[in-house]
Structures are given as C-alpha cells and as structure tokens.
Amino acid sequence: MSFKSLGLSEPLLKAVSKKGYETPSPIQVKAIPSILEGKDILASAQTGTGKTAGFTLPLLHLLSKKPIQKHRPIRALILTPTRELAAQVHANVKEYSEFLNIRSTVIFGGVNQKPQVARLRQGIDVLVATPGRLIDLENQGELSLKRIEILVLDEADRMLDMGFLRDIERIMKLMPDRRQNLMFSATFSKDIKKLAYSILNKPVQVEATPENTAVEVIQQKVYRVAKGKKTGLIIKLISEGNWKQVLVFTRTKHGANKLCKKMISAGITAAAIHGNKSQGARTKALAGFKSNSVRVLVATDIAARGLDIPLLPHVINFELPNVSEDYVHRIGRTGRAGASGEAISLVSADETTYLKGIEKLIDMKIEVEIIEGFEPDPNASTVPIKPGQNRNRQSRGRHSGQRNSGNSKNSNRNRSRRRNDNRG
Ligand code: ADP
Numbered sequence: 001m002s003f004k005s006l007g008l009s010e011p012l013l014k015a016v017s018k019k020g021y022e023t024p025s026p027i028q029v030k031a032i033p034s035i036l037e038g039k040d041i042l043a044s045a046q047t048g049t050g051k052t053a054g055f056t057l058p059l060l061h062l063l064s065k066k067p068i069q070k071h072r073p074i075r076a077l078i079l080t081p082t083r084e085l086a087a088q089v090h091a092n093v094k095e096y097s098e099f100l101n102i103r104s105t106v107i108f109g110g111v112n113q114k115p116q117v118a119r120l121r122q123g124i125d126v127l128v129a130t131p132g133r134l135i136d137l138e139n140q141g142e143l144s145l146k147r148i149e150i151l152v153l154d155e156a157d158r159m160l161d162m163g164f165l166r167d168i169e170r171i172m173k174l175m176p177d178r179r180q181n182l183m184f185s186a187t188f189s190k191d192i193k194k195l196a197y198s199i200l201n202k203p204v205q206v207e208a209t210p211e212n213t214a215v216e217v218i219q220q221k222v223y224r225v226a227k228g229k230k231t232g233l234i235i236k237l238i239s240e241g242n243w244k245q246v247l248v249f250t251r252t253k254h255g256a257n258k259l260c261k262k263m264i265s266a267g268i269t270a271a272a273i274h275g276n277k278s279q280g281a282r283t284k285a286l287a288g289f290k291s292n293s294v295r296v297l298v299a300t301d302i303a304a305r306g307l308d309i310p311l312l313p314h315v316i317n318f319e320l321p322n323v324s325e326d327y328v329h330r331i332g333r334t335g336r337a338g339a340s341g342e343a344i345s346l347v348s349a350d351e352t353t354y355l356k357g358i359e360k361l362i363d364m365k366i367e368v369e370i371i372e373g374f375e376p377d378p379n380a381s382t383v384p385i386k387p388g389q390n391r392n393r394q395s396r397g398r399h400s401g402q403r404n405s406g407n408s409k410n411s412n413r414n415r416s417r418r419r420n421d422n423r424g
C-alpha cells in the first residue's frame with residue numbers, strides 16, 4: 001500500500017516523502033479514502049499510530065481542490081484539548097501543506113492573543129485551536145466559523161475528560177450544519193459514542209488496532225517497592241541503566257516537581273511538565289527533552305497527553321494512575337512507530353488495587369520484580385489512596401492552562417471545567 005494509491009494529490013505526496021514516510025499506517029489506510037469521499041468518520045486508534053496525518057492529509061487535499069476565495073474565510077477547524085497538541089498538529093499542517101496554497105494558524109490560551117489575532121486577520125484556511133481561546137476570539141468578533149467545511153475533533157476522549165463538552169456544544173452552534181466531521185479518539189467510551197452520535201452524520205467507523213493489542217509489544221514490568229524508596233529506585237534504574245530519554249509519570253503536579261528536584265540533585269537532568277507551568281517553561285522542557293539535553297521528563301497525565309515524542313525507549317510510572325485506561329495511554333508513549341520500548345511501574349502497597357484494575361483491562365499479568373535494598377514495606381497498608389481526596393486537592397488549581405481567562409464572562413465555563421479537572 002502506498003500513499004499514492006490512497007488518492008492524495010502530488011503536492012501532498014511530495015510533503016509526505018519529505019517527511020520520510022514510506023507507507024501509510026493502518027489508521028491512515030482506513031481513514032484517508034473515506035475522508036476523501038467526503039464522509040464523516042469516527043476513528044479510534046492508539047496514541048502514536050499516525051492519526052494526525054490521517055486527517056490532515058485528506059483535509060488539505062479536499063480544501064486545495066476548491067478555488068481559493070478572495071477573503072479566505074476559515075474553511076477547516078481542528079480542535080484539540082491542549083496547547084501542546086494544538087502546536088504539534090499545526091506544525092504538521094504546515095509541513096504537509098508546504099507545496100499547497102493553503103494558509104494555517106494556531107490559537108490557544110495562556111499567551112497574548114495579539115499575534116494570533118494579527119494572523120487571523122490575514123485570512124486563514126485552516127485553524128487549529130483549543131476550545132477556550134477559540135470561543136474568546138469568536139466572542140470578540142475576531143474570527144468566524146460560519147464558513148467551516150470540515151471540522152476535526154482530535155483526542156475527543158481527552159476533551160471530554162477535561163470537561164470541554166459544553167464548549168464543544170457551543171462551538172458546534174457557530175458552524176454551518178452542512179459540513180464534514182472527523183472525530184478522532186484513542187478510546188471508544190460510552191460518552192464518546194454519545195458525542196459522536198450528536199455531531200456526526202452517518203459516520204464511517206474506523207478502528208486500526210483493537211484497544212489493547214499494541215500493549216503486547218511493549219515490555220512491561222512492575223517493581224514492588226516501599227513508597228518511601230521509590231525516588232531512590234528510580235534514580236538507580238535511570239543511572240545504572242544509563243537511560244537517556246525517560247518519560248516519568250506522576251499522579252500530581254506537586255509530585256512531579258518534587259521528583260524533578262530530587263533527580264536534579266542526583267545529577268540527572270530533568271524537567272517537569274504540567275498545568276502549573278507557564279507555556280514557555282513547558283515548551284522549553286519539551287524541546288530540551290526532544291533534543292536530548294534533558295534526560296528525564298516528568299509529567300502528569302493531561303500534560304503528556306498527545307505529545308509527539310517519537311521513539312521513546314523508556315516510560316516509568318512513578319505512581320500508577322487510578323484510572324486504568326490512563327495506563328494504556330501512558331505506556332503507548334513507548335515503542336512508537338515500530339521501535340521497541342519498555343514500560344516500568346513502581347508499585348507500592350497502596351497501589352495494589354490499581355495494579356489489579358490495570359491487569360484486568362489489559363488482560364494480562366505484568367511481570368513483577370523486587371530489587372535488593374528497595375523491597376516493599378511488608379507492614380504497609382494496601383488500602384488505596386482515595387482518588388477522591390486526591391481529586392479535591394488537585395481540582396483547586398487552575399487547569400493546565402487551556403486558558404488563562406480570568407475573564408468574568410467565562411467564569412461559569414471555568415467553574416464547570418474545574419469540577420471535571422482532577423488531574424493534570
Ligand atoms: P497519534 O495522533 O495517533 O498519536 P501522531 O500523528 O502523533 O500519532 O504520529 C505519531 C508519530 O508517527 C509521529 O512522529 C509521526 O511523524 C509518525 N508517523 C505518522 N505517520 C507515519 C507513517 N505513515 N510512516 C512513518 N511515520 C509516521
């Protein structure tokens with residue numbers, strides 16, 4: 001199977017080969033032809049399977065087939081849950097449209113809106129946006145969605161998790177009814193199906209890999225360890241294994257900062273990425289990690305979601321997530337695009353219930369090991385840390401900065417978001 005046989009135009013094929021892609025991934029093979037036919041789709045495939053090109057390539061193909069209008073109304077909208085993801089998707093849109101007469105830009109909160117507005121005023125064909133800033137700028141009359149032909153919801157499941165449902169519903173009302181809708185999600189929950197039902201018109205359903213097959217090619221291991229010895233163990237693993245690019249997950253922002261500091265004291269270059277970090281700090285941390293000047297990136301689930309960090313050899317769960325599906329997302333960061341990867345979880349007694357939940361979801365037992373000097377505490381309670389408690393503490397902070405509006409007209413929306421925001 002080749003990109004050419006999928007029916008994409010020459011300028012797109014040129015961009016694809018410049019990217020170095022030789023063959024389309026399974027989700028691309030399945031999604032691209034249906035999108036080119038103008039159909040709505042509901043696509044699910046794990047993180048790292050090439051969904052971005054799966055919708056961007058056919059979207060650009062369709063837009064470029066029609067003559068450019070004088071005032072260049074926005075014709076395609078790609079909604080993403082986080083700023084990082086928006087920036088990444090936009091980078092892809094730019095690469096793939098290099099040989100086309102298509103203009104694109106990206107807007108998200110947490111940064112000055114002026115440069116974004118200036119770009120919008122020049123006339124844009126494709127807009128990548130997070131919901132909050134999009135609604136703000138629409139309210140201010142800086143953009144119109146009345147001429148949208150194609151809508152993409154990327155990481156739709158995460159958008160729901162992050163409490164964007166009402167924003168999405170609001171945005172739908174700003175667009176013409178007649179349009180093509182593409183919805184992408186890593187998982188297919190009941191809520192996703194409900195949203196799909198309300199937005200999509202006779203969608204073609206495409207699923208590349210059943211939810212759990214990719215998990216099997218990732219080497220997974222559990223280290224049983226006393227809670228207080230986790231930091232020592234993680235430092236030992238990283239230094240003795242001489243691991244160069246490690247993504248570490250913690251459950252809380254505070255935990256991420258604390259661990260990051262300890263790593264730095266131990267001589268391991270590390271950076272944290274989470275919702276309380278400024279946009280600049282997050283971008284810098286990610287760039288350092290990608291260029292190998294930062295060995296360890298410590299992240300919370302929401303901050304890490306959708307980040308495109310290819311070929312990650314090691315993922316460590318410093319703490320297990322209390323939502324089993326998040327485990328699958330986390331370890332999906334390793335072994336991307338065919339490379340092999342290792343996912344390690346440090347599990348203390350109070351996380352036993354979470355471990356069982358995860359094993360049930362992935363339908364396999366994860367190999368357990370104990371390292372001398374870092375044994376589990378035989379007297380520790382196996383009662384789980386109540387996610388509820390955790391949640392309350394977390395939810396008080398502002399969320400990963402999808403937006404920064406202290407704006408009173410948005411305060412209702414923010415309040416409802418905060419209720420849903422428990423991680424990140
Ligand atoms: P997803 O959205 O499914 O998580 P991405 O679109 O971020 O995945 O793609 C994951 C990685 O795979 C990216 O680094 C991307 O450049 C790469 N990729 C996408 N399509 C292909 C392809 N056909 N061949 C090789 N690499 C690809």
Ligand code: MG
Pocket residue numbers: 051052154155306
């Ligand atoms: Mg994606």
